[in-house]
Amino acid sequence: MPTTVTTQEATEATGAAVRASGLGHSYGELRALEDIDLVLQAGGVLALVGPSGCGKSTLLEILAGLREPSEGTAAAGVARSAADRLERCALMAQRDLLLPWLSAIDNASLAPRLAGRPRSAARAQARPLFERFGLGGFEETRPAGLSGGMRQRVAFVRTLMAGKPVLLLDEPFAGLDAITRAEMQSWLAGVLNEDAHTVVLVTHDVEEALYLADRVAVMTARPGTVATQIEVPDPRGADRAGAVTAPEFAELRERALRALAKGAGR
Amino acid sequence: MKAVRQALPPLAVIFVLLAAWEASAKWDVLADAFTIRDFLIPAPSDVAGALWEFRGVLWDDALVTFSEVVLGFGIALVFGVAFAVALHLSPTLRRAFYPLIVASQTVPPVAIAPVLVVWFGFGIAPKLFLIALICFFPITVNTLDGLRSVDPDLIKMLRTLGASRGQTLRRAEFPWALPFAFSGARIAVAVAVIGAVFAEWAGSSEGLGHLIQVSSGQLSTDLTFAAITVLSAMAIALFGALALVERLVVNWREEPAR
Numbered sequence: 304m305p306t307t308v309t310t311q312e313a314t315e316a317t318g319a320a321v322r323a324s325g326l327g328h329s330y331g332e333l334r335a336l337e338d339i340d341l342v343l344q345a346g347g348v349l350a351l352v353g354p355s356g357c358g359k360s361t362l363l364e365i366l367a368g369l370r371e372p373s374e375g376t377a378a379a380g381v382a383r384s385a386a387d388r389l390e391r392c393a394l395m396a397q398r399d400l401l402l403p404w405l406s407a408i409d410n411a412s413l414a415p416r417l418a419g420r421p422r423s424a425a426r427a428q429a430r431p432l433f434e435r436f437g438l439g440g441f442e443e444t445r446p447a448g449l450s451g452g453m454r455q456r457v458a459f460v461r462t463l464m465a466g467k468p469v470l471l472l473d474e475p476f477a478g479l480d481a482i483t484r485a486e487m488q489s490w491l492a493g494v495l496n497e498d499a500h501t502v503v504l505v506t507h508d509v510e511e512a513l514y515l516a517d518r519v520a521v522m523t524a525r526p527g528t529v530a531t532q533i534e535v536p537d538p539r540g541a542d543r544a545g546a547v548t549a550p551e552f553a554e555l556r557e558r559a560l561r562a563l564a565k566g567a568g569r
Numbered sequence: 570m571k572a573v574r575q576a577l578p579p580l581a582v583i584f585v586l587l588a589a590w591e592a593s594a595k596w597d598v599l600a601d602a603f604t605i606r607d608f609l610i611p612a613p614s615d616v617a618g619a620l621w622e623f624r625g626v627l628w629d630d631a632l633v634t635f636s637e638v639v640l641g642f643g644i645a646l647v648f649g650v651a652f653a654v655a656l657h658l659s660p661t662l663r664r665a666f667y668p669l670i671v672a673s674q675t676v677p678p679v680a681i682a683p684v685l686v687v688w689f690g691f692g693i694a695p696k697l698f699l700i701a702l703i704c705f706f707p708i709t710v711n712t713l714d715g716l717r718s719v720d721p722d723l724i725k726m727l728r729t730l731g732a733s734r735g736q737t738l739r740r741a742e743f744p745w746a747l748p749f750a751f752s753g754a755r756i757a758v759a760v761a762v763i764g765a766v767f768a769e770w771a772g773s774s775e776g777l778g779h780l781i782q783v784s785s786g787q788l789s790t791d792l793t794f795a796a797i798t799v800l801s802a803m804a805i806a807l808f809g810a811l812a813l814v815e816r817l818v819v820n821w822r823e824e825p826a827r
Contacts, residue, residue, distance in 0.1 A: 367729055394729040400722055404744045404821040414730045417740070445821055465730050 320345040320501040321366060321469055325375035327526075328361055334526035335361045339375070341520060341529065345468070346499035348538070350512035352559065353522030353566070359505040362527065363471050366503060367394040379469050393467040397474040399458040401446040407457045408433060408442040414465040432460045436494075452483040456490070472504045476511065485543060488514055492539035509559045510547055515539060521559055523566030530566040533559055587613045611791040616798060619791035626780065631799050633776040634769070637693060638761045638807065641700025645757060648701070649708030650750060654738070656709075657716040674706045678764055682771035696768040696776075703764040704757035708750065715749025716742050748822075751815040758811055762804040777803075 321343040328336040335358040343349045351359050365372050366379065368388030376383060379391040393414075401410045409416075411432070412425035420428075426442075433439055436456050446454055455475060462470060475491075476484045488511055495502065495515070506512050512519045519533045533555055540546030594612035611619070620627065652670075656663040678699055685695035719742050727737050769778030777796045784792040 364725075369725060369728065389729065389731075392729070394726070396722055396726060398722060400720070400726045402723075402741065402744070413727075413740075417727075417730055417732045417736055447821065461730070 319343060320347070320380055321349070321503060322378045323362070323366070323375065326365065326372045326377055327374035328358065328365060328372045336372070337526040337528045339527070339529055343501060343503060345501050347518070348495060348502040348504060348516045350504045350506060350516035350519045351522055352506055352509055352512045352519060352563065353527060354524050354563065355507065357522045357524050358527030359522060360473055363394065363473050363503065363505050367392045367471050369394070391467055392469040392471050393462045393465040394471045394473065395458055395462040395475050397477045399446070399454040401454055401457060403446055406443045406445055407438065407449060410446065411457050411460040412464060413461055429460060429464060432463065436460060451479050452487055455479065455487060468501060470500050470502045472502060474506055477507070489543040491515060492543065496539050509556055509563065513538070513552060513555050513559060514543065514547055519559060521562040521566060531562045609790065611794055615791045616794040619795040620798065623792055623795060627795060627799055630775055630777045630780045630796070631803060634765050634778065634800070635803060637696045637765045637768070637776065638700060638758075638803070640693070641697045641764065642704050642758055642761045644697060645701040645704030645708055646754060649705050650712050653709045653712035653716060656713055657742070670706060670709055673702060678703055678767045682767045685768070686772035691772050691774065695771070696765060696773070699768040700761045700764040704761050707753040707756040711753025712746055712750040715746030718749070719745045748815070748819050751811070751819065755808060755811050758807045759804055762800060762807070766800070
């Protein structure tokens with residue numbers, strides 16, 4: 304498992320950047336999650352795939368610190384309470400949730416602004432990321448003037464600029480068309496290969512999960528629980544089209560799809 | 570070019586109506602047929618004449634009414650928005666005060682205007698109170714609706730970025746509610762003029778409402794109509810000014826997609 308400097312202290316403290324132990328959650332009578340055990344080392348990418356309504360997003364919100372689980376524990380490094388997890392995790396949702404009245408760069412530099420940094424400093428911090436992520440020249444454009452893929456990248460920059468050790472991505476590309484989605488997957492693979500980040504990626508797309516993650520946790524239908532975990536030996540290949548059509552990939556894909564089908568039929 | 574074409578039908582309708590009005594008031598044949606007397610309905614040309622002849626008094630009274638409307642509206646804007654924010658932040662306050670706000674709207678302005686004169690005298694105070702009372706409701710209710718309609722996912726996103734309650738209000742809820750507040754303000758400014766007239770009727774020595782009351786009592790209907798014309802022009806101008814400010818402030822809605 305690769306490790307990063309940014310999350311080293313977290314790893315030292317608990318041995319894992321993200322951990323869920325015996326985690327369960329109910330909304331009143333509704334049982335959303337049951338007995339989830341997950342461990343993610345710093346710098347690793349874990350994907351959660353499962354049918355709709357299996358509680359993937361709830362699990363992510365719990366990890367992010369937006370809510371406490373009904374049972375068990377969730378931890379992000381040393382952070383165990385929801386308030387502490389909120390400090391360590393940055394959440395990116397399926398919808399870009401850009402503020403329509405702010406320019407792209409002001410949207411991206413929201414986190415440092417909220418932390419009290421002056422506008423010019425926050426924008427200066429965002430500018431190199433805009434260049435790097437192919438957003439150069441669109442700094443002053445409002446979200447309405449950006450394409451879906453660009454908006455999602457601005458949202459990603461905003462998430463990165465929160466400077467949290469753990470990135471939680473909730474179906475970040477689900478709202479995009481198939482071609483843009485494939486482009487964004489290769490783009491994210493490149494970003495993650497260049498700079499290791501600790502990522503939990505929720506998706507309903509098995510191909511996306513197996514292409515991007517080191518390990519894929521297949522979840523069952525409600526109440527959501529982890530049916531099986533699949534290790535991906537060589538994720539995020541530079542040639543996405545080649546990677547997702549390789550025989551080994553097809554084999555992993557079959558395993559994941561069979562696990563999904565079995566879990567959905569419970 | 571497009572603007573001219575769009576303005577043409579309403580202008581044509583207004584022109585035809587004015588011409589018919591002028592004809593029925595000025596042609597003796599028609600006027601006798603409808604038994605229209607000059608003091609009942611003056612012809613548009615007489616109204617135009619009165620507008621010019623009494624321009625001095627009309628201007629002075631318009632200034633009085635204008636300042637009442639703008640000040641009363643301003644007071645309602647400040648209190649209305651502040652109240653909306655308070656009700657938004659505290660569900661308890663909202664439950665406690667919301668019925669009272671609705672009740673405040675059921676008080677007929679005509680009925681309460683004389684009472685306000687008894688309380689506050691003949692100065693500007695009862696006018697401001699009545700106008701502010703009328704304007705308060707649409708501003709508060711619309712702003713509150715705007716604040717409450719913010720996308721909950723947006724609030725979650727701001728929380729994960731470390732926003733405090735106050736920052737969420739300032740960065741997301743407030744700008745989000747702006748278009749709502751503006752539509753409330755536009756309704757308010759239109760009814761504010763009506764409030765000013767009622768307040769002046771109840772007791773005053775100046776203003777367009779007062780002028781309407783006095784001139785109609787003296788059967789100088791040409792002056793009455795001239796005052797009414799100035800009054801509507803004022804309401805339309807205020808409405809238009811507010812729409813212009815809205816377009817300058819809420820400028821993120823009509824950006825072309827690339």
